[in-house]
Amino acid sequence: MTLKKYSIPFNKPHLCGQESEYILDAVSSGHISGNGKYTAWCQKNIENRFGISNCLLTTSCTDALEMAALLLNIKEGDEIIVPSYTFVSTANAFVLRGAKIVFVDSKLECPNMDEDQIEQLITPRTRAIVPVHYAGIACQMEKIMDLAKKYNLYVVEDAAQAVNGYFKDSNDKRKALGSIGHLSTFSFHETKNIISGEGGMLGINEIDFLQRAEIIWEKGTNRSAFSRNEVSKYEWKDLGSSFLPSEITAAFLFAQLEKIENIQNRRNEIWNYYHLHLTSWANEYGIQLPHIPKYSTNNAHIFYMVFQNQVVRNRFINSLKSSGISTIFHYLSLHRSPYYSKKHGDRKLPQSDRYSESLVRLPLFYDLTSAELQFIVETILEFKP
Numbered sequence: 001m002t003l004k005k006y007s008i009p010f011n012k013p014h015l016c017g018q019e020s021e022y023i024l025d026a027v028s029s030g031h032i033s034g035n036g037k038y039t040a041w042c043q044k045n046i047e048n049r050f051g052i053s054n055c056l057l058t059t060s061c062t063d064a065l066e067m068a069a070l071l072l073n074i075k076e077g078d079e080i081i082v083p084s085y086t087f088v089s090t091a092n093a094f095v096l097r098g099a100k101i102v103f104v105d106s107k108l109e110c111p112n113m114d115e116d117q118i119e120q121l122i123t124p125r126t127r128a129i130v131p132v133h134y135a136g137i138a139c140q141m142e143k144i145m146d147l148a149k150k151y152n153l154y155v156v157e158d159a160a161q162a163v164n165g166y167f168k169d170s171n172d173k174r175k176a177l178g179s180i181g182h183l184s185t186f187s188f189h190e191t192k193n194i195i196s197g198e199g200g201m202l203g204i205n206e207i208d209f210l211q212r213a214e215i216i217w218e219k220g221t222n223r224s225a226f227s228r229n230e231v232s233k234y235e236w237k238d239l240g241s242s243f244l245p246s247e248i249t250a251a252f253l254f255a256q257l258e259k260i261e262n263i264q265n266r267r268n269e270i271w272n273y274y275h276l277h278l279t280s281w282a283n284e285y286g287i288q289l290p291h292i293p294k295y296s297t298n299n300a301h302i303f304y305m306v307f308q309n310q311v312v313r314n315r316f317i318n319s320l321k322s323s324g325i326s327t328i329f330h331y332l333s334l335h336r337s338p339y340y341s342k343k344h345g346d347r348k349l350p351q352s353d354r355y356s357e358s359l360v361r362l363p364l365f366y367d368l369t370s371a372e373l374q375f376i377v378e379t380i381l382e383f384k385p
């Protein structure tokens with residue numbers, strides 16, 4: 001029996017160093033429920049850095065999506081255009097309000113929604129388009145915003161994976177992902193680039209939504225306005241729920257935000273190493289690597305590869321596993337899910353299915369060592385698809 005050289009997980013949460021100090025500070029300052037100074041600091045930090053008009057921290061991206069559905073007054077019979085290749089919450093948040101999900105296929109070049117297939121899916125009942133910036137790679141936001149304008153629809157960017165990602169418009173002007181749609185949602189789950197365990201954020205670029213968003217955020221009350229002394233009592237004003245995280249979570253997140261450049265640099269180094277060393281091998285075997293369109297930057301959230309089929313993909317996962325390297329596949333097409341396939345019907349979404357069956361993600365986390373990275377690449381290069 002040979003000893004395994006390494007045991008490399010797919011992901012390992014990175015600690016920036018200041019997390020426990022800030023948590024301790026939050027605790028000793030006596031305010032550990034939500035909407036305190038760390039929440040305000042995180043929100044300001046992100047608003048300023050990324051040009052998102054207003055941000056509200058949430059306990060998850062799932063929560064931020066649910067807030068978006070409430071804010072848009074989504075109701076029974078409304079239709080929402082969502083990619084099939086995404087996390088369940090992107091669709092579920094709207095289904096909770098009674099909406100019908102109209103799934104759109106992915107692109108050939110990357111798992112993002114195919115913007116050229118959206119218009120044919122729009123009906124008089126369509127209310128919103130929800131682009132998901134898969135792997136932090138931008139969707140074609142110019143085309144999507146133009147369609148939204150033409151048909152009077154809202155755009156909610158699911159930017160869960162897209163922190164520090166940018167869209168470059170046709171004038172080469174950079175706009176941060178999450179600053180373009182009417183609303184946007186982020187995740188700080190431990191698998192994302194910037195983390196707080198569980199955590200998320202709603203971005204509000206349409207200023208008219210702000211007042212109601214604060215009410216929905218605070219259980220349907222105007223407590224936020226009350227705490228700013230704008231009203232003399234707080235009361236039940238609207239629908240809402242408990243969407244805000246505690247200051248403990250916000251303190252953790254703030255320590256991460258302070259180190260965002262450092263985190264991004266290391267992730268990009270790892271991503272670029274994979275790309276440099278795997279490209280000719282991938283070309284030789286017809287394996288699809290991440291494609292960064294001209295209109296997108298790369299935030300190095302995911303390094304994925306797409307094999308010819310599921311059999312080879314699974315053989316690859318097992319082969320790397322036997323060398324102590326954990327690689328994992330990703331979403332299963334939502335239009336074929338046990339919960340939604342009947343409601344979807346039999347309209348085919350072949351690209352989404354292809355990514356479901358054949359995509360795999362490589363380990364990518366801050367603390368991955370250069371020796372481990374080299375070992376992963378060497379092991380992959382020995383694999384014969």
Ligand SMILES: *Cc1c(COP(=O)(O)O)cnc(C)c1O
Pocket residue numbers: 059060061062063086087089090132158160161186187188189198199200
């Ligand atoms: C991670 C993720 C979510 C969910 O984020 P949570 O913070 O865990 O709720 C939603 N959408 C996409 C595209 C994601 O990657």
